[in-house]
Amino acid sequence: MNANNVYTPSEALIEEVITLSRNVNLYTVKTKEEIKWLPGQFFMVSVFGFGEAPISVTSSAREPLKFCIKKVGHVTGAIHGLRAGDTIGIRGPYGNAFPLDVARGRDVVIIAGGLGIAPLRPLIHEFMENGKDYARVFLLSGSKTPADVIYSEECALWEKRGIRVTLTVDCPDDSWDVCTGLVTAHLDKVEADFQNAASYICGPEVMIEAAMKAVSARGIPEERIITTLEAHMKCGVGKCGHCYMGPKYICTDGPVFSYKELRRLAERFGKGHGPQDDPMWGY
Amino acid sequence: MEKFLTVCPYCGCGCGLYLHTEGGRITGVSPSRNHPVNTGSLCVKGWNSYEFIQHPDRLKYPMIRERGALRRATWKEALRKVAGELSRIKDSRGPDAIGVLSSAKCTNEENYLMMKFARAAIGTNNIDHCARLCHSSSVGGLSAAFGSGAMTNSITEIKDARVLFVIGSNTTEQHPMIGMHMLDAVDRGASLIVADPRKIPLAGFARIHLRHRCGTDVALLLSIMNVIVAEGLVDVEFVRRRTENFDAFSSLLEEYRPDTGERITGVKADDIKKAARLYASEKRSMFFYSMGITQHVTGVDNVKACADLVMLAGHIGLPMTGLNPLRGQNNVQGACDMGALPDYYSGYQAVKNPASRRKFEKAWRKRLPDRPGLTLMEMLHDGVRAMFVMGENPALSDPDTTHVRERLERLDFLAVQDIFLTETSEYADVVLPAASFAEKDGTFTNTERRVQLIRKAVEPPQEARPDWQIICNLSGLMGAKMHYRGTYEIMEEIALLTPHYGGTLHHRLDEGFGLQWPCPDISHTGTPYLHRKKFARGLGSFTSVGYMPPAELPDGDFPFLLTTGRISFQYHTGTMTRRTHIIEREEPVCLMEINPEDAKRLGIAERQGVRVKSRRGEITVTAAITERTPEGTVFLPFHYREAAANILTNPALDPAAKIPEFKVCAVAIEKAG
Amino acid sequence: MKKNMPVPIKTEAVKEWVLDKNHLSYWLRQLRKDFELVAPLRERNDIVLKRIDRIHEIALDCPASIPSPKEFLFPQFEPMLTKGTDGISDLRDGSKRVIFGVRSCDVSAVNLLDKFYLSGIADPYYESRRKNTLFISLVCNVPDGTCFCAGLGTGPYLKTGYDIQLYDLGDRYLLQAGSKDAERLVGRHRFLMRKPSKTDHEDQYEAQASSKAMFAERISLEGARQMITDGKVADDFWQDVAERCFECGGCVYECPLCTCFSVIDRKYNAGPADEQVERSRLWDACMFKGFTGMAGGALPAEKRILRTKRWFYHKLIYYPETLGAFGCTGCGRCTITCPGKIDMASVVHRMGNEYSKG
């Protein structure tokens, strides 16, 4: 294979497919060469004949490469048609990673909405594995309905290893006896020292926005509020232009940004410059 | 890298573009800067017209249906089968049991050959094409009024006009490059009058936007003319010298005072007056219309009313005036000119006229049938037992498609010749793979009568062949040998038999950007505007009749008025645009435009699924809530096979032109589960 | 592999020769032995850039070609790779090309494209074509009514950043080589050339002055940039501009500095059970709402104003910030192509009229 062509995917073998929810599967893949990645980075995953999609790594550096993929369209639909033993193409890892220094020695508040837990998982592993570097770690994870909850068994394991987990659903049904409502409504339960904490947030855009505002209001400084964004992506390496946000490309300048960076972009360029056409970061 | 100047395969603008090739593949497109129509611009479809050409879905070899499924066949086998079946049906049931559909997407040469094939090889006048569905009312209405049914003026004149009156044409979206010239005119100070029930983009630039009710065009135009007469704005001298029938006509006008107009159309009497004054008082006033006028049961009446307005104000026969029907398909003008019509040979020489018939009989050395044939709708709704369809897709493009499909199903034999497997070919016994516009030579005639060369840039995929060669092959097998060394030889024959095209030989067209017909001989430089000094029929005739409501109006069961049309990113039945990545990404789903008030009343949210029902069928689409469409009316594009608007539309026909009423039918709307 | 990228060099170090006009076609014919020769041709008065078969047909005194030479480095449609049963094959183009007779503004554009495509993670397709392409530009002596490079320093002649630049001095060309590779290439046919004399340099100066004098209007992109960053330009202005957009994408396709693309997969049946997938890229444009569309149909930039504004912001504000120069060379192609007349020059002009006073 052509090593000097960044657009050429490497073949990867799907070793295992686990169904996590009605439309989310967990894929464990094996590559020929060894690949290293950091929490927060993503790969371009391709199924030939269908195309490529950016997918975050959901496994920690000590685990095999894993992707947690929701079936939403053309490419993700094709991936869902594959089984263990099939091959996919991958290239990467791309993008920056979650900064860890902002959290050193501090309380950590992780807020996940839906599939947002997937890219945050390697981060949670980092906090468990190097627990001494950080103070308390809180995880607030919300899903739309009980049928959408993923990683619930893992949450139990994480809890055993010291992560303070709160699970919620927006629209509960009879099988659900834990708490309900939007994930931000449960921030009160988080007994973190907010003034002196860091926060990592991932999920749907409206949820990210609400969560960033909420933790900011509780006193976490903007530069220690970290999120990861989504955009339409075709190349992953800063060339195709689809993932623009003002002067930035989310694939190379991100996908991880701090609330501070996003606020600054919004202040400078006003509303309407990128995928995120909303009052907060505008562009 | 090679570049070939050719003509865009989409709309009737006929823009000049270069196809770029590298290694036998098309790698891009660029506009011609000096082309009179597009002057260095292209619309999104033109810019992306390279992609469908090399799509893997292209038909690459002939296919024959066997036990329900199409299988690969050799050319020999397939051609024999078509010729054999057609001959069998001709022998057993007579030639009129066969119907031929020619194509507004194919070249003039191919349309000419197709009509020769139908008439001389099969022996029937049952030949028609999709112009029936778009502008047959123009041909009918304008022949009566002026004696010729084409756009009278040229696109380059638009920018210098002082007033533009645009009715029933969403020009910037459907004829973008003509829309560009209109904006240019407005920038140079021209006043724009737009008459359209929908708030089309052009309306944003209009001095006056008349939002009349769908299907009330005649009433609107007559009341405008009433004002012109009442306020003494008639060009008396013009009417006296160049027209006839004014008296009968003026008594009709008396019934349409502006307040009557207001009652019928919903347009304020004041606006009617303003429009009348604006249009009549400037000399350089150009009038444009398109499918919003023609696709009605009163299509011919609508066209006649337009013609009368233009004559009343004396706005014809000069540059920057005229009556300008904007033709939809890239070569629909040419297909009509070439006589792919049941009642005309090429150059509108009537089948019924014995002199014309003798002329063609002599040239082709065959006896020709003397009775005009069936129109497209008649072929599809009764009439024929076998059909030969070239580059058309009636199973999606025609009204009441459920019925059309039943008919196609019941045919004894159907052959389809196309570049993709269309909805129609699902019913075909034989499918023949054709070359696309990039893979053959020939000519297209755009809406302003400009006959232009298209040039071969790449080879057709695998075994596909240019349509004209296929027709020659078939004709030979059916006992009428056709032999041409190239399309230029076909054009020579056309020139010989068609007065308008007398001088449009390929080598002349090659010199510049084509020639506008009438171009009677090889020294003639073409005609930028028609009816100078004299109408084609001598005197212009006032032919208006009174207003008649559409065939089907909303009622208790079907309370909404549905109007259909195109959107700027898709094209017709989507065989090309839906295979073009950028375009399909823009408009991947069928959106139904509905007014916010109506949506609120029905509890419909943006992008919600809705079921649309008419007396003929139902489809499910996605709602797009917009002020563009007036209350009580919904708009649907007809491009989508998964939500085919023409399942709903009414096949009611204009009695003369036999054009169906695509623009008005009654529907009911409800939220989809 | 060694790159044949234009290396900016100081004026005094420029290697110069004089080539008699009579020898031009001989020289080009020699070059054609090793390179595909591409040059502008007049076709029905259109200026098209394509492979040249008959050298005498090259159009030497003509405005810039349409579209820009960008298509030789980044074609509108470019197959990237195929995947069949025997694995993936790379379809990078590495043909050697000389592109003769392009304008200075287009060479300036290529320099900026180099910065964009080759920085960070380099784009292999662009890189491969670029390495194998040499531009021989002509100092512009026939600017179009739509050109405004003179005020931007991207033309009509270049001080640095060219491969080979020719000044038309009447009966001869002054030829400047801007890179070592270019020098070597010219050196191969030294026998056709001579060293410039003082008269040659005087004539060169006159050529520079007269070509600069031919520009009617100067468009100030810097002025526009300032008006925007000062917050003077209201959304109403952009709304008016956006209303006129036909969403054709032409501005982006024509612009020598627009770089965006999309990627598509197409399946071809090479034979029974032998499926070939071709992955290609094609020009895309931020003017389309689907450009930023998300899975499931959300359209973050559905409003046209967001897209129109984005294009101008990208060229006037983001480009200088990220690549150090405006994303516009003043070539005027968007002015020619935009059916809505909301091209760079018109909009900047209009902005000036509306906001510069007061």
Ligand SMILES: Cc1cc2nc3c(=O)[nH]c(=O)nc-3n(C[C@H](O)[C@H](O)[C@H](O)COP(=O)(O)OP(=O)(O)OC[C@H]3O[C@@H](n4cnc5c(N)ncnc54)[C@H](O)[C@@H]3O)c2cc1C
């Ligand atoms: C950095 C990053 C990390 C991601 N991580 C994950 C993950 O771990 N798990 C997961 O399930 N999903 C993830 N996504 C979202 C995933 O990429 C999209 O759901 C996927 O691209 C949709 O492609 P499709 O062809 O199936 O959908 P379609 O609806 O068929 O395609 C929609 C169009 O949007 C384009 N598109 C490109 N990027 C996106 C995007 N991000 N969102 C929506 N549309 C997009 C597609 O290419 C296509 O043209 C991530 C996205 C980004 C940007």
Ligand code: SF4
């Ligand atoms: S913005 Fe317009 S004038 Fe400027 S470089 Fe691009 S196409 Fe040329």
Ligand code: SF4
């Ligand atoms: S060229 Fe003009 S009309 Fe076309 S997309 Fe660009 S700005 Fe819009």
Ligand code: FES
């Ligand atoms: S994904 Fe291509 S630039 Fe970001």
